[in-house]
Amino acid sequence: MLETCPRCGARLGKPLSSGRQVCSACGWSTVVVERSSPPPPTGLPLLLNQLARLIKRFFQYLGVRLQLLWRSLSSRSQQQQPRRNLWESLVRKLQHLEEKIPSGDPNREWLTPEEAFQRLGGDLNNPHSKVSSLDGKRRIGLSAFRRLVNTAEYADFGFQYSSDRHAKNLPYLRPLSRQP
Ligand SMILES: [Zn+2]
Structure with a gap:
């Protein structure tokens, strides 16, 4: 039994009747261990389990990479916006200048x-x-x-x-x- 919450450090009250301890400050709670947990797989099921975890991990990694790529692409297109405005304002200034220059006659x-x-x-x-x-x-x-x-x-x-x-x-x- 814990005296303080491991997440936020608040004092924990008495455990619930189920044996769980819940922090009233941040909502942290202990995970109740199931008494009748299934026996750990062995042999082929163990291998399949491991493969499934590997595939899951791979797609998680892929997702994170794609998210990073997307974020860098969208931030780059945002940086181009002010540059385009800069060109436009430069063109406008040059137009203004052109109209101010006497035509010659x-x-x-x-x-x-x-x-x-x-x-x-x-x-x-x-x-x-x-x-x-x-x-x-x-x-x-x-x-x-x-x-x-x-x-x-x-x-x-x-x-x-x-x-x-x-x-x-x-x-x-x-x-x-x-x-x-
Ligand atoms: Zn807490």
């Missing part, structure tokens, strides 16, 4: 509204400065010029408007190519 470069305002003769430092539409019917200041949002309105001032570039926070105005 200074008359066809994309401009910020401030730059476009200056091209029309506006003065950024003078809050009363106004620019005229091409037909001279409209005169507006910088803040009104910035608030123009559609293609037709910017066209009145001789500029092409790109809502795509505006949404991407890129310069979005460029001089309309003049028809001869």
Whole structure:
């Protein structure tokens, strides 16, 4: 009879009527030895028993190896995820850069509204400065010029408007190519 639990070290109470001792802390219990245990096999049954145990052990081993292999494969595919994201973000940065580089012809470069305002003769430092539409019917200041949002309105001032570039926070105005 044990005084303390071999698993958790808690004090054990008296054995049950069956002779088993049970730990109330962790649930450990003694295995009751069957009094009428069958006689150990001999001869062929012993050999078959041994073979069965060997086969069982082999498949257990195989299972563990497969589990390890599977775990290493799935952890490797998880490591590739951030790398793919890295490439994607690099491509996005390069696209952004490409769109920022002037196309070559200074008359066809994309401009910020401030730059476009200056091209029309506006003065950024003078809050009363106004620019005229091409037909001279409209005169507006910088803040009104910035608030123009559609293609037709910017066209009145001789500029092409790109809502795509505006949404991407890129310069979005460029001089309309003049028809001869
Ligand atoms: Zn215990």
